[in-house]
Amino acid sequence: MIKRVSIVLANYCPHCVPFSLRNAKKMAEYLGVPLLVLDIELPEQLEAADNLVEEHGDWSEDYLIPQVFVEYTDGRVEHLLTGFSEAVAATEASWKALFSSSHYQSLAHEPTGVPHSHASSHHNSLEEFVEKYLTFQGQCHRHCDNPSTLVHLKSDSKSLIGAYVCPSGYVSRVVYFSAFPDVKPLKDFLYSQVGQEIVKDRDIRPATRHGWELGNDALAEIGSVSPTGVIKEIYWTVYPKTEDERRRGIFLRSYLKQGRRRGKLFIQNKQ
DSSP, rough: OOEEEEEEOOOTOTTTTTTHHHHHHHHHHHHHOEEEEETTSHHHHHHHHHHHHHHHHOOOOTSSSSEEEEETSSSSSSEEEEEOOSOOHHHHHHHHHTTHHHHHHHHOTTTTTTOOOOSSSOOHHHHHHHHHHHHHOEESSSSSSSEEEEEEEEEEEEEEEEEEEEOOOOOEEEEEEEESSOOHHHHHHHHHHOTTTOOOOEEEEEEEEGGGGGGGHHHHGGGGGGGTTEEEEEEEEEOOOHHHHHEEEEEEEEEEEEEEEEEEEEEEOOO
């Protein structure tokens, strides 16, 4: 049986408050269980939040929030949602898709059931799946207020690396998608593009994307690209700590290849 719903958040995070907190309360009420709120800004809650995310969620030195879990009386913990690093609307859409999913309905009626991804007769490539369900219009950060779009940089049958880029070529983040996540290919790619000095572990954050939180169509198709029913995203976003780091930025030199915009990363001053 379900013991409680838990959410790890911070009040400063626009992905967390108000709507993720409000939706977590809605979920707890629907399931008839308490809600545990763990605020990483409160020292007395930080250790419990870190332990929950490290053991059962998407862990990194500076992990993404919010993260939402269902905890069972037998000790099991099920990760349900990690906030998106793109626009807040992406996290909000993920909540809406979760609430409309059959998995969410099953939590109340079969609380001890283990979810399985739906089989699909349509065989997507990972690149097609990412294009349909995991590509969003974001906003450029620390450079301008213009929208950013995902440009594919490197792909094969098992993984895709893309960058969110504004019209001026500034890269706000690089994202690695795979059903079999391994941070090494991402690091090797970044080293080859911008060198090792700028690539810090503190700036790399994973996120799990479940079929049920991406909508019914995604749930029906995710089995064709992932035997586990999830896609892992690993984000690389440079968070500058020094004045020199603040002056510099990652940019994309783009070109067309087989009708698709591709590119190579490089470093230059933002101005």
